[in-house]
Amino acid sequence: MDYFLTIATLILIFIILNQSYNLIIGYTGMVHLGHVAFMAIGAYTSAILTTAYGTPFWFGLLSGIILAALAGLLLGIPTVRFRDDYLVAATLGMGEIIKIILINERQFTGGSTGIPAIAPPDFFGLVLKNNFYLFIFTLVITALIMLFVWRLTHSPFGKTLEAVREDETAAKSLGKNTNLIRLQILIIGAGIAGLSGVLYAHTTQFIDPNVFDVHRMIFVLLQVVFGGSGTFWGPVVGTVTLFTVFETMRFLPLPPHIMGPMRWIIYSLILILIIIFKPTGIMGKKLVRKRL
Amino acid sequence: MPILKIQHLVKRFGGLSAINHCNFEITENSITSLIGPNGAGKTTMFDVITGLSQHDSGEIYFKENPIGALPAYKRCRLGIARTHQAIRIFPELTALENIMLAFKSNKESLFDIFTPFKKHQKKLKEKAFEYLRMINLHEKAHETAISLSYGQQKLLEIMRAVATDADLFLLDEPAAGVNRTMLHTIINIIKRLKQEGKTIVIVEHDMNFVMDLSEKVIVMDYGKEIAEGTPSEIQNNPKVLEAYLGVKHTN
Amino acid sequence: MPSTFCYTSTVMDPAFLAKFVLNGLIAGSLYAILALGLALIYGVLRFVNIAHGEIAITGAYAFYTFYILFGWPLIPSFFAAIAVLFIIVIIIEKCTFLPVRDAPPHIPLILSIGISLLLKNLLLLIYQPYARSLTTNVKSFAIFSDIIRITDIQIIILISSVVLMLGLWAFLKYTRSGKAIRAVSDNKEVAAILGINVNRTITITFLVSAFLAGTAGILAAFDQNLHPNLGTFFAIKAFAAVILGSIGSIPGAVIGGYIIGLAENLLIAIPFGNFYIPSSYKDAIAFFILLLILYIKPTDLFGKKAEEVIRN
Numbered sequence: 038m039d040y041f042l043t044i045a046t047l048i049l050i051f052i053i054l055n056q057s058y059n060l061i062i063g064y065t066g067m068v069h070l071g072h073v074a075f076m077a078i079g080a081y082t083s084a085i086l087t088t089a090y091g092t093p094f095w096f097g098l099l100s101g102i103i104l105a106a107l108a109g110l111l112l113g114i115p116t117v118r119f120r121d122d123y124l125v126a127a128t129l130g131m132g133e134i135i136k137i138i139l140i141n142e143r144q145f146t147g148g149s150t151g152i153p154a155i156a157p158p159d160f161f162g163l164v165l166k167n168n169f170y171l172f173i174f175t176l177v178i179t180a181l182i183m184l185f186v187w188r189l190t191h192s193p194f195g196k197t198l199e200a201v202r203e204d205e206t207a208a209k210s211l212g213k214n215t216n217l218i219r220l221q222i223l224i225i226g227a228g229i230a231g232l233s234g235v236l237y238a239h240t241t242q243f244i245d246p247n248v249f250d251v252h253r254m255i256f257v258l259l260q261v262v263f264g265g266s267g268t269f270w271g272p273v274v275g276t277v278t279l280f281t282v283f284e285t286m287r288f289l290p291l292p293p294h295i296m297g298p299m300r301w302i303i304y305s306l307i308l309i310l311i312i313i314f315k316p317t318g319i320m321g322k323k324l325v326r327k328r329l
Numbered sequence: 330m331p332i333l334k335i336q337h338l339v340k341r342f343g344g345l346s347a348i349n350h351c352n353f354e355i356t357e358n359s360i361t362s363l364i365g366p367n368g369a370g371k372t373t374m375f376d377v378i379t380g381l382s383q384h385d386s387g388e389i390y391f392k393e394n395p396i397g398a399l400p401a402y403k404r405c406r407l408g409i410a411r412t413h414q415a416i417r418i419f420p421e422l423t424a425l426e427n428i429m430l431a432f433k434s435n436k437e438s439l440f441d442i443f444t445p446f447k448k449h450q451k452k453l454k455e456k457a458f459e460y461l462r463m464i465n466l467h468e469k470a471h472e473t474a475i476s477l478s479y480g481q482q483k484l485l486e487i488m489r490a491v492a493t494d495a496d497l498f499l500l501d502e503p504a505a506g507v508n509r510t511m512l513h514t515i516i517n518i519i520k521r522l523k524q525e526g527k528t529i530v531i532v533e534h535d536m537n538f539v540m541d542l543s544e545k546v547i548v549m550d551y552g553k554e555i556a557e558g559t560p561s562e563i564q565n566n567p568k569v570l571e572a573y574l575g576v577k578h579t580n
Numbered sequence: 581m582p583s584t585f586c587y588t589s590t591v592m593d594p595a596f597l598a599k600f601v602l603n604g605l606i607a608g609s610l611y612a613i614l615a616l617g618l619a620l621i622y623g624v625l626r627f628v629n630i631a632h633g634e635i636a637i638t639g640a641y642a643f644y645t646f647y648i649l650f651g652w653p654l655i656p657s658f659f660a661a662i663a664v665l666f667i668i669v670i671i672i673e674k675c676t677f678l679p680v681r682d683a684p685p686h687i688p689l690i691l692s693i694g695i696s697l698l699l700k701n702l703l704l705l706i707y708q709p710y711a712r713s714l715t716t717n718v719k720s721f722a723i724f725s726d727i728i729r730i731t732d733i734q735i736i737i738l739i740s741s742v743v744l745m746l747g748l749w750a751f752l753k754y755t756r757s758g759k760a761i762r763a764v765s766d767n768k769e770v771a772a773i774l775g776i777n778v779n780r781t782i783t784i785t786f787l788v789s790a791f792l793a794g795t796a797g798i799l800a801a802f803d804q805n806l807h808p809n810l811g812t813f814f815a816i817k818a819f820a821a822v823i824l825g826s827i828g829s830i831p832g833a834v835i836g837g838y839i840i841g842l843a844e845n846l847l848i849a850i851p852f853g854n855f856y857i858p859s860s861y862k863d864a865i866a867f868f869i870l871l872l873i874l875y876i877k878p879t880d881l882f883g884k885k886a887e888e889v890i891r892n
Contacts, residue, residue, distance in 0.1 A: 040738045056441075056857045057620075066686075068689060068690075109399075115835060115871065118706050120626045121685055121686060121689070121821055122622070122626075122627065122685070122689075122823075122827055123827065124869070125628055125689060125819075125824075126628060126819040126820065126822075126823045127867075127870065129819065129822065129869060130819075130866070130867030130871065131815065131867070133816060133863070133864065133866065133873075134864045134867050137802065137861060137863060138864070139603060141861060180339060188442055189442050192437075192441065192442040192446060193429075193435050193436050193437035193441065193450065194423070194437050194438065194439050194442050195447060196426060196430060196437065197430065197431070197437050198838060199419065199421070199422055199426075200419050200422070200430050201419055203420055204417050204418070204419055204420075206413070206417055207413070207418065207419065208383060208419075208430075209380075209381065209401040209402045209405065209415075209418040210379060210381070210401070210405055210410070210417070210430050210490075211405060211489070211493060212402050212405040212406040212413050212433070212493070213402055213430075213437075214400075214402045214403075214404075221439045234359055234720060250702070251812065255693060255697060255710070258690065258693065282333035291348060294708060294709070295705065296704040297704070298702070298704040299696055299699075299701075299705065300703040301700075301704075302697075302698060302701045302703040302705070304697065304704060305694045305697035305698040305701065306694075306698065308690070308691075308693070308694035308697070309676060309691060309694040309698065312680070312687060312690050312694065313676060313680060315680050316683065316687055318678075322421075322540065
C-alpha cells in the first residue's frame with residue numbers, strides 16, 4: 038500500500054512539473070531543454086536550507102520556488118530573444134552546466150553523492166511522515182497548481198501565449214511585447230518547476246545530481262508531447278500513462294544492465310512514433326496540415 | 330501634418346540596398362498606393378516602418394514623432410496596423426480569438442489573470458463577432474483559422490488589423506488571390522476606414538485596384554521613390570513606364 | 581580530449597602553455613569536423629540534429645566491432661564501419677525524417693532527440709557501459725625540441741581533420757551533389773524549380789554528415805576510450821561550435837569548433853589572479869562561452885544583424 042502511495046505522490050509531483058513545462062513548450066511554443074534545471078534548483082535549495090541550516094520546511098519551500106523563478110528570469114533574459122534552434126542549444130547547455138555545478142560544489146551540494154536524509158514536510162510541528170498524509174498534501178498542491186494553470190491558460194494572457202507560439206511576427210504587429218510575454222511564462226514555469234523540486238526532495242528524502250539530468254528532461258518532454266502539448270489534460274494523461282509504464286517495466290524479470298537500456302529504447306520508440314503519427318499528442322486535436 | 334514621413338531611409342541586406350535613400354510623406358486620412366516592379370523594396374519598406382526589420386540609416390516619423398528607435402510592438406501600439414503578403418493569422422486559434430487578440434483594451438497582461446475578466450471579455454467577444462459579421466465569417470467564429478479558405482483568411486487578417494483601431498494601415502497586397510466578391514468587400518472596408526478618418530497605404534500589383542482606389546500613388550524602383558502623383562499622372566509618367574517596361578493591367 | 585592533467589607549475593611558461601594549445605587544437609579539430617556535419621544538416625533541413633553525436637559514436641562502435649572484435653585490418657574496418665553507418669542513417673532518414681519533411685522545425689528536432697536516445701541505448705544494450713580502448717600501443721613523438729610530446733594518434737587526427745575539411749570544401753564547391761546541397765540550403769523551392777532532386781540531395785547530405793561524424797568518432801575513439809555516453813558529450817560541443825560560428829555557416833562551424841577546443845583547454849590552464857578554473861569544469865566551458873557571447877553580443881560571431889539571427 039505504501040509503495041502505491043509513494044508512486045502516486047511522485048506521479049502528482051511530475052504532473053506539476055509537466056504542467057509547468059507544458060506552459061512553456063506547449064502554450065508558448067518555446068522548445069526549452071533546460072527545464073529540469075529549475076526543478077533541481079528548487080530541490081537543492083530546500084534540501085540544503087533544511088538539512089544544513091535547519092530552516093523550517095515552509096522557508097525551504099518558498100526559497101526553492103523563488104530561487105527557481107529567479108533562475109528562470111536570469112537564464113531567460115538573454116535567451117527569450119533567440120529563435121528555436123539557438124534556444125535549444127542554449128538551454129541544453131544550461132541543464133548540463135547546472136548538473137556540473139551540482140557535482141563540483143561538493144561542500145554545498147554533497148557532490149555526486151547528493152543530499153541524504155531530507156526531512157519530510159512539516160508545518161510548525163505537524164510532520165507529514167505518513168505516506169498517506171504526504172499524498173494528500175501533494176494532491177492539494179497539485180490541485181491548486183492545476184487551478185492556477187487553468188486560470189492562466191483561459192485568460193487573455195493565455196491567448197497571447199498562444200499567439201506568440203502561432204505567429205510571433207503577427208503578435209508583434211498587434212502590439213504584443215513578445216519577449217516580455219515569453220520571459221514572464223518562463224519565470225512562472227520555472228517557479229512551478231522549483232516547487233515540484235522541493236516536493237520531490239522532501240518526498241523521496243534523498244536527491245543527487247543524476248535525478249535532474251538530461252534523461253529526466255527527456256522524460257518530461259516525452260510525457261508532455263505524448264499526452265498532448267498545449268492542452269490542459271495532456272500533461273496529466275502523459276505523466277500517468279508513461280510513468281506507470283515505466284514503473285511496471287521495473288518488475289520485468291530482466292537483469293538491470295538489459296532493463297535500463299530496454300526501458301529507454303521503448304521510451305524513445307514511443308516518442309518517435311508519436312511525433313511522426315500524432316504530434317499533437319493523445320489529447321491533442323487532429324492536425325489539419327494545410328499550412329500556407 | 331503628414332502622418333508618416335520617411336527620410337533618407339536605407340536598408341541593406343548583405344551588399345544589396347533593398348531601400349536606397351528613400352523619401353516620401355503620407356498625408357493623414359488618405360489612401361496611398363505604393364507600387365513598383367518586383368524587388369523594388371515595397372514589402373521591405375513595410376517591414377522597416379513597422380519595425381519588424383531594422384533600418385540601417387534614415388528617419389521614420391509617425392505623427393511627427395521619430396519611431397526609428399522603437400521596437401516593433403511599441404510602434405504598433407502607437408497606431409500602426411499591418412497585413413502581410415504571406416497571410417499571418419494565428420492558425421490554430423479560432424477566427425474569433427484572432428480578432429480578439431487585436432483589441433487594445435484586452436486585459437491581457439500577466440497580472441490581469443488575478444482580476445475578474447469575464448464580463449470584460451464578454452463585451453469584447455460581442456465586438457469581435459460584429460467584426461466577423463462584416464466579413465461574413467460570424468458562422469465560422471469558432472473554427473480554427475487554418476480551416477478557413479485562403480480568401481477567408483485574407484479577410485480575417487484584414488479585419489483583425491481593422492480591429493486594432495489603428496490610425497495608419499499598411500496593407501500588403503490585399504487584393505492578391507481573392508475572388509471578385511471578396512475584393513469588393515475589401516474595397517468597402519478600405520473606403521470605410523477612410524470615412525472614419527484613417528490613413529491607408531497599400532502595396533499592390535493589381536493596377537485596376539490601385540488606380541480606382543488611390544488618391545496618391547508612389548512608385549518605387551531599386552529601393553528608391555521614382556515618382557509620386559495621382560493615378561493618372563503616374564500612368565503617363567515615362568519613368569514609371571520604363572521601370573515596368575510596360576504597365577500591366579491585371580484582371 | 582585527453583583527460584585531466586596534473587600541473588605542478590604555477591608559473592606560465594611556454595612549454596606548459598604549448599601543451600594545452602596542442603590539446604586545444606586536437607579537440608578543436610574533432611569538434612570542427614563534428615560541427616561541419618551538423619551545419620550541413622541545418623543548412624538543408626533547418627533544424628539542429630540532436631542525434632549527431634550518437635551517429636558519431638555509432639560509427640566508432642561499428643569500427644570497434646570490425647577492427648577489434650573481428651580483427652579486420654585498419655582500412656577495411658574503416659570502410660565497413662562507414663558502410664554500416666550509411667545503412668543505419670538511410671533507414672533513419674527514410675523512416676523518420678522523410679515523413680515529417682513539411683512539419684514545423686520543432687518536430688524533426690524532437691524526433692532527433694528520440695533517435696539519439698534510441699541509438700545510445702541500443703549501443704548500451706549491445707556493448708554494455710564499459711569503456712573500450714581501440715589501441716594499446718601509443719607511439720609518442722617529441723616536437724619542438726622535446727618541449728611537448730604528441731602521440732601518433734594526435735598527428736593523425738590533425739592531418740585527417742585538415743584533409744576532411746579540404747575535402748568537404750572541394751566537394752561542396754566542385755561536385756554536382758555538393759552544389760545541389762548548397763542550392764537546397766539556400767532555397768529549397770528554387771532548387772526544386774531548377775530541377776534539383778531535393779529528396780535525394782537531402783539523403784546525400786545526411787550521408788555526408790554521417791561520414792564526417794563517423795570519422796570524427798573513430799578518430800576520437802583512438803585518442804580516448806570509447807563509451808556510449810560519449811555521444812552526448814560530442815553533441816553538446818558540436819552544437820556550441822555551430823551556434824558560436826553562426827548557425828548554418830560552414831566556415832563558422834570550423835572556427836567555432838577550434839574556439840571551443842582551445843578555450844576548453846586553455847582556460848583551465850591560465851591563472852586568473854590566484855584562481856584556476858578546476859579542470860572538472862572543462863565540459864561546462866563550452867557552454868559558458870556560448871552563453872556569455874550570446875548574452876553580451878546579440879549577434880553571433882559573424883556579426884549577423886540581430887533580427888536575422890534572432891527570432892523574427
